[in-house]
Amino acid sequence: MKRIIMRLVLPLVAAIGFIAVAAACGGGGDDKKTGDSSGSGVQEVTVKMTDLVTFQPAEVRVEAGRPVRLTVDNSESAAVHDLTVAEMPVMDVLSSGAAGGMGHAGMDVGAEYDLHIALDGGGVGALEFTPTQSGEYVFICTVPGHEQAGMTGKLIVV
Ligand SMILES: [Cu+2]
Numbered sequence: 001m002k003r004i005i006m007r008l009v010l011p012l013v014a015a016i017g018f019i020a021v022a023a024a025c026g027g028g029g030d031d032k033k034t035g036d037s038s039g040s041g042v043q044e045v046t047v048k049m050t051d052l053v054t055f056q057p058a059e060v061r062v063e064a065g066r067p068v069r070l071t072v073d074n075s076e077s078a079a080v081h082d083l084t085v086a087e088m089p090v091m092d093v094l095s096s097g098a099a100g101g102m103g104h105a106g107m108d109v110g111a112e113y114d115l116h117i118a119l120d121g122g123g124v125g126a127l128e129f130t131p132t133q134s135g136e137y138v139f140i141c142t143v144p145g146h147e148q149a150g151m152t153g154k155l156i157v158v
Pocket of ligand 1: 053080081082141142143146151
């Protein structure tokens with residue numbers, strides 16, 4: 001008799017456990033979906049700058065008309081790098097962590113570009129902006145020689 005009960009109870013316990021895990025995973029998935037696809041949420045993207053003189057990834061895709069928070073991560077570099085978009089229709093531009101970088105700090109340099117953030121080696125900063133027009137926009141590092149060495153990327157606004 002006892003054996004029969006165990007035979008019934010064990011699969012039941014296993015089934016309840018499975019349902020609980022499935023529900024938890026499903027819930028997480030739903031949260032993420034809401035964050036990514038909602039019309040008003042901030043689009044979070046990260047670009048890493050490396051001492052191999054590259055941006056990773058070299059291609060970033062965002063939607064027009066929605067705010068973007070572009071985290072620029074120079075934490076694994078020893079050198080100064082910057083991320084610069086010379087021309088791109090944007091509004092509501094903000095940047096943080098942009099101080100530093102010889103000859104880079106200050107608005108005089110930044111004013112030449114629509115988007116610009118320079119970071120010392122080890123630094124992490126962010127650019128916040130809302131792209132207003134779809135298209136493909138090139139970003140580069142303006143440190144002498146870096147663009148020529150391949151430090152370029154593409155910001156695709158859809
Ligand atoms: Cu660079």
